[in-house]
Amino acid sequence: MTPSTNPNPSKLAMVPFVSVDDMMKIVNTIGAPKMIAEIAEYIEADFLRWDMFDKTPRVAAHSKEGVIELMPTSDGETYGFKYVNGHPANMARGFQTVTAFGVLARVDNGYPVLFSEMTILTALRTAATSAVVAKYLAPKNSKVMAMIGNGAQCEFQALAFKEVVGIETVRLYDIDPAATEKAVRNLSQSGLTVVACSSAQDAAAGAQIVTTCTADKQCATILTDNMIGSGIHINAIGGDCPGKTELHKDILLRSDIFVEYPPQTRIEGEIQQLPDDHPVTELWQVMAGQAEGRTSESQITLFDSVGFATEDFSALRYIRDQLERTGHFVELDLLADPDDPRDLFGMVQRASME
Amino acid sequence: MTPSTNPNPSKLAMVPFVSVDDMMKIVNTIGAPKMIAEIAEYIEADFLRWDMFDKTPRVAAHSKEGVIELMPTSDGETYGFKYVNGHPANMARGFQTVTAFGVLARVDNGYPVLFSEMTILTALRTAATSAVVAKYLAPKNSKVMAMIGNGAQCEFQALAFKEVVGIETVRLYDIDPAATEKAVRNLSQSGLTVVACSSAQDAAAGAQIVTTCTADKQCATILTDNMIGSGIHINAIGGDCPGKTELHKDILLRSDIFVEYPPQTRIEGEIQQLPDDHPVTELWQVMAGQAEGRTSESQITLFDSVGFATEDFSALRYIRDQLERTGHFVELDLLADPDDPRDLFGMVQRASME
Numbered sequence: 001m002t003p004s005t006n007p008n009p010s011k012l013a014m015v016p017f018v019s020v021d022d023m024m025k026i027v028n029t030i031g032a033p034k035m036i037a038e039i040a041e042y043i044e045a046d047f048l049r050w051d052m053f054d055k056t057p058r059v060a061a062h063s064k065e066g067v068i069e070l071m072p073t074s075d076g077e078t079y080g081f082k083y084v085n086g087h088p089a090n091m092a093r094g095f096q097t098v099t100a101f102g103v104l105a106r107v108d109n110g111y112p113v114l115f116s117e118m119t120i121l122t123a124l125r126t127a128a129t130s131a132v133v134a135k136y137l138a139p140k141n142s143k144v145m146a147m148i149g150n151g152a153q154c155e156f157q158a159l160a161f162k163e164v165v166g167i168e169t170v171r172l173y174d175i176d177p178a179a180t181e182k183a184v185r186n187l188s189q190s191g192l193t194v195v196a197c198s199s200a201q202d203a204a205a206g207a208q209i210v211t212t213c214t215a216d217k218q219c220a221t222i223l224t225d226n227m228i229g230s231g232i233h234i235n236a237i238g239g240d241c242p243g244k245t246e247l248h249k250d251i252l253l254r255s256d257i258f259v260e261y262p263p264q265t266r267i268e269g270e271i272q273q274l275p276d277d278h279p280v281t282e283l284w285q286v287m288a289g290q291a292e293g294r295t296s297e298s299q300i301t302l303f304d305s306v307g308f309a310t311e312d313f314s315a316l317r318y319i320r321d322q323l324e325r326t327g328h329f330v331e332l333d334l335l336a337d338p339d340d341p342r343d344l345f346g347m348v349q350r351a352s353m354e
Numbered sequence: 355m356t357p358s359t360n361p362n363p364s365k366l367a368m369v370p371f372v373s374v375d376d377m378m379k380i381v382n383t384i385g386a387p388k389m390i391a392e393i394a395e396y397i398e399a400d401f402l403r404w405d406m407f408d409k410t411p412r413v414a415a416h417s418k419e420g421v422i423e424l425m426p427t428s429d430g431e432t433y434g435f436k437y438v439n440g441h442p443a444n445m446a447r448g449f450q451t452v453t454a455f456g457v458l459a460r461v462d463n464g465y466p467v468l469f470s471e472m473t474i475l476t477a478l479r480t481a482a483t484s485a486v487v488a489k490y491l492a493p494k495n496s497k498v499m500a501m502i503g504n505g506a507q508c509e510f511q512a513l514a515f516k517e518v519v520g521i522e523t524v525r526l527y528d529i530d531p532a533a534t535e536k537a538v539r540n541l542s543q544s545g546l547t548v549v550a551c552s553s554a555q556d557a558a559a560g561a562q563i564v565t566t567c568t569a570d571k572q573c574a575t576i577l578t579d580n581m582i583g584s585g586i587h588i589n590a591i592g593g594d595c596p597g598k599t600e601l602h603k604d605i606l607l608r609s610d611i612f613v614e615y616p617p618q619t620r621i622e623g624e625i626q627q628l629p630d631d632h633p634v635t636e637l638w639q640v641m642a643g644q645a646e647g648r649t650s651e652s653q654i655t656l657f658d659s660v661g662f663a664t665e666d667f668s669a670l671r672y673i674r675d676q677l678e679r680t681g682h683f684v685e686l687d688l689l690a691d692p693d694d695p696r697d698l699f700g701m702v703q704r705a706s707m708e
Contacts, residue, residue, distance in 0.1 A: 020367065020691075021705070059426060081437070095695060096692075108417070109420075110440070112437070112453075150696075345509035
């Protein structure tokens with residue numbers, strides 16, 4: 001093998017790995033609010049080149065306990081996918097409801113170039129996506145957000161909306177007061193005014209933005225029609241798989257609905273409650289100026305968020321770009337890379353002699 | 355968190371990782387022929403419980419240079435998937451044509467339990483599958499195999515057929531004599547009689563089994579009709595993606611064709627040359643005694659191999675079972691596992707204080 005055809009064979013075998021510990025260090029080095037805002041820029045940039053992406057609904061394996069999903073996409077140059085589970089009963093058993101990891105690879109030769117934890121990164125990118133979308137859809141000068149459901153996603157959402165949208169007050173509610181207490185504690189140094197509320201209705205009072213993020217795997221009614229007045233932006237995070245919704249259908253019928261990728265959202269989102277031809281607007285069209293977002297002060301806008309593969313791709317792209325900046329990764333010996341690509345067996349055989 | 359609900363939170367965050375170096379050590383500890391035979395037993399056992407598996411055609415991202423695929427499956431208790439690329443032009447550029455890695459996870463909580471290189475493991479399981487199938491389909495007392503295409507898969511196939519089927523002689527041919535020389539060298543201590551041949555026709559002469567394993571991404575004709583007499587078993591490995599075949603259509607029409615999973619093989623296998631309703635037999639049916647395999651000495655049997663997710667699942671299951679036996683793995687900090695699953699943000703925040 002000459003240097004010109006294979007300049008660096010040993011390095012090719014190695015793939016940078018960002019562990020949970022590395023990811024926490026990256027977050028704490030950059031700062032969570034700044035990092036969310038930077039990821040939001042990557043997400044927005046990728047929504048603005050929507051046509052370049054291979055898009056497919058996620059590949060889901062459902063069981064009675066939950067779901068395991070693979071979410072692949074590609075921009076023609078880089079391929080990415082995320083492995084993610086959703087197991088609502090996990091929390092009570094001491095496990096995370098959602099864990100995830102992801103990979104980026106080169107399209108031209110298929111070699112992985114990044115392997116990363118994505119449990120933390122998914123929380124960051126979900127919050128970043130919500131905030132980017134609210135920038136386009138929420139009432140101008142929104143200052144108060146209700147957060148219904150104070151689980152693992154809660155603080156990330158609050159910080160994202162402060163940093164990207166300019167929210168100053170979050171009004172928290174959870175059926176479990178301990179979850180709200182946890183969020184109040186974690187947000188105490190955030191610069192946000194944090195208000196613990198006694199009901200979902202109480203939390204929504206006076207809010208321009210209502211975020212729902214609960215984890216029951218069922219058709220729940222977290223928001224009822226009477227809680228939602230005119231001129232509200234609803235950021236609905238938790239209705240994200242078949243049989244799992246959070247909003248009363250009447251709210252949907254009063255809202256203009258915005259989605260990431262309709263074929264996926266119709267299966268997984270709040271709109272699984274509606275007929276398949278109910279009109280929805282694709283977010284990329286709003287961002288690209290090809291469709292209208294908020295058109296009046298009294299309009300109810302609803303982001304029916306289910307999470308899409310391009311957002312994970314954007315987040316992984318961002319992490320790859322931070323590797324040199326932060327140095328928080330290790331190299332994994334993931335790829336067999338014999339000097340002669342046809343001599344895989346010889347490589348294994350010779351390893352026994354070393 | 356009480357011990358009863360979360361007995362071992364820190365261990366939950368860790369996932370065993372089998373690197374390329376670890377896999378080579380596992381192969382060399384167990385011995386390649388024995389390991390292939392053991393994997394073959396896992397593959398056969400999983401074919402015999404075919405109904406238990408979630409089956410879906412692989413999810414492929416095609417580009418002009420090649421393909422990147424995700425191959426998921428589940429037996430209801432364990433979920434597995436493989437990432438694999440196929441880039442025929444890689445070899446000339448000093449990269450592997452195929453690289454792969456895989457994951458096993460618990461269905462009940464979605465947590466990964468094994469992350470492994472699969473470039474080497476795929477070579478082992480592909481050979482193991484071919485050999486298991488030949489056990490059912492090849493003529494009794496087959497002793498001579500032709501190997502057309504002497505690339506990365508060649509030696510693994512040869513060893514598999516020696517160990518599982520009882521082959522004593524391999525007749526090698528490749529359009530590149532250097533590939534054949536490499537295989538002759540690597541098999542010199544294998545106990546096989548190894549014959550380098552000057553043409554595909556020469557290689558096939560006197561063989562009861564003909565294995566084709568070439569890598570061009572095109573419809574090639576590696577075997578022409580006149581090379582294949584009666585009473586032959588053809589093990590066709592290389593025709594494994596759309597637009598890539600190795601056999602002349604006339605051979606297919608003279609053969610009884612056996613496949614792993616028809617919906618995938620009709621897209622990717624040799625039978626993409628045939629009408630969609632051309633009869634094929636599923637391998638699991640033959641193994642379970644529900645369909646006939648070889649019925650006469652003069653019959654031509656064809657295993658139209660494309661590789662199926664359950665085979666990777668079987669191979670990963672095998673590797674997981676070797677972890678304690680061999681000790682060749684490291685623990686990766688892949689899963690965020692806060693003491694309170696809802697307190698992901700607090701975990702990140704507190705990490706900065708450590």
